[in-house]
Amino acid sequence: MWIYKYDDQFIYMPGEELNVNENDVIPENYTEIPPPLESYIAKYDPRSRKWKETASQNYIDSLKTKPAPNDLELLKKQNALLSKQLTKLLAMRKGGTSE
Known part of the structure; x- marks a missing residue:
């Protein structure tokens, strides 16, 4: 036993x-x-x-781990970051700044 x-x-x-x-x-x-x-x-x-x-x-x-984000959540985050970068680039091209 x-x-x-x-x-x-x-x-x-x-x-x-x-x-x-x-x-x-x-x-x-x-x-x-x-x-x-x-x-x-x-x-x-x-x-x-x-x-x-x-x-x-x-x-x-x-002790519990957070689940990894799913593909849709990752794409949403990437889209938000790319949109922000694009806005900054367009603002720089026009001679202004966007912060």
Whole structure:
């Protein structure tokens, strides 16, 4: 069976799992209760024998990456930049400036 390690503050330590026999004594700071699959900072409660998420929403959001812009968004940005450059070039040709 697999057992899962947590530190002195009961925070799950990924990569520290051990595979032990059913009759083996579970070492200190380990539990046979698996942490949630989709957790960021799982904390074990030995009294209730359950894991809970302790990461703040700000922390979770900071780990998420923004999706890349789609082709239409990229074309809109390029069009805006090219329009601005064209306006500047036309203004320079007429002898004025456009800022």
